[in-house]
Amino acid sequence: MSDTPPVSDRPCDVILDGDRLRLAGHLTIDALQTFDRAAAAELARRAVVIDITETDAVDTAGAxxxxxxxxxxxxxxxxxxxxxxxxxxLIDTVRANMPPPEAGSETTGGMNDRLARLGGRIHGGAGAAVELVSFLGQVVATIGGIILHPRRLRLTSVVHHCQEVGWNAVPIVTLMSFLIGVVLAFQGAAQLSQFGAEVFVVDLIAISILRELGILLTAIIVAGRSGSAFTAAIGSMKMREEIDAMRTLGLDPVTILVVPRVLALIVMLPALGLIADVAGLLGGAVMAWVDLGVSPAAFQARLVGNTDLWHFGVGMIKAPFFALIIGIIGCYEGMKVGGNAESLGRLTSTSVVLSIFMVIVMDAMFSIFFAVVGV
Incomplete structure (x- = not known):
């Protein structure tokens, strides 16, 4: 019996000749089982040309x-x-189907490369902002068409989403606001008692809750709770091609999926803000009574006598704008979901982060505006 190995099992020899790396033998999947890839890679770093003239067979693994x-x-x-x-x-086919290099393996490069990457990110962010504004315009135009033709409004869907984003969120919003009121009263009392001004804790609680914290924290909770749900629901429909099926049937996904959710948020967020204000004031009153001895009657009298109604109005004015931001971003990110679960999870996280960020930015803009106009 001959000891000559089969053709497919003959090993491949690697020889470095100057800057030319010569491979001789077979480059097949069987022969490569004993091939020293690390040594070949070390020699390849010093080579300009890889010569396979002496190679007898090459399969996909060899290519x-x-x-x-x-x-x-x-x-x-x-x-x-x-x-x-x-x-x-075969080599060209394999090269065309090689996976892209890992993002983490990219070199830092010089200043030009860094500026190029920064410019690319800015350009990408600007493009996303334009798309988001375009989506906002499409939704507003659709709502305008529904106002002119009310029969297009899917009232059942609006009521369902009002229950989901509003009524079902009441417990968590109430508990959060109550605890925030308790914390404000406790911390305020600790500081104001040093100056004998404990009674002003009522003003601190009222202004903080009614003007800023009540509606802002409510919007943040709704963004994390309902905004992510919007993205996940619409994104799941996008993955299952249900939205494409709607378009095939001549149905507008914005009218059916987006407008009811946005309208539900615009209606329910002010109501949730009102509940948050009441719960926050109640928590502050309880803590002021326990820690400072300010009776509920005294708390109410100072609250009514020293708190301008505009403090409550400022918070309520912000609510529809916060609702529009959360609804538009949540639905927009859902519409961007691709055909895999990875994009769904990534865009759901993006929806929550971007919604909260934009809500805080809008709150800062409102604060500057009201300070300028003296409200």
Whole structure:
């Protein structure tokens, strides 16, 4: 019996001749089982040309190895010489289907590269902002069309989403606001008692809750609770191609999916803000009574006598704008979901983060505006 190994099992020899790396033998999946890839990669780093003239057989595994070695040559790209037409076609096919390099493997580069990446991010952010504003205009135009033709409004859907974003959120909003009122009263009393001004804790609680914290924290909770739900629901429909099916049937996804959710938020967020204000004041009153001895009657008298109604009005004016931001961003990110679960999770997280960020930015803009007009 002959000891000569089968053709597919013959090993491949690697020889470095100056800046030319010569491969001789077979580059097949069976022969590569004993091939020393680390040693070949080390030699390939000093090569400009990879010569496979003496190579007898190359399959897909061998072509992948050749492309990998060529990518490690001097300058990041060594030329492959000596391939037959069939081998060249196979190598080109493998090279075209190689996975892209990992994002973390990119070099830092010089200042020009950093500026280019910064410019790319700014350009991408500007493009996303334009798309978001365009989506907002589409939703507003659709709502305008519904106002002119009220029969287009899907009232059942609006009522359902009002229950989901409003009524079902009452417990968490109430508890959060009550605890915030308790914390404000406790911390305010600790500081004001040093100056004998404990009674002013009522003013601190009233202004903080009614003007800022009540509606702002409510909007943040709604963004995390309902905004993410909007993205997940619409994104799941996008993954299952239900939205494409709607368009095929001549139905407008914005009218059916987006407008009811946005309208429900615009209606229910002010109501949730009112509940948050009442719960926050109640929590502050309880803590002021327990810690400072301010009776509920005294708390109410100072609250009514020293608190301007505009403090409550400022908070309520913000509510519809916060609701519009949360609804538009949540639905917009849902519409961007692709055909895989990874994009659904990523865009759901993006929806929550972007909604909260934009709500805080809008609150800051309102604060500056009301300070300028003296409200």
């Amino acid at each position: 992948w190895l050749l492309v990998a070695l060529a990518g490690q040559g001097q300058g990041g790209r060594a030329d492959i010489h000596g391939a037959s037409s069939h081998q060249s076609q």
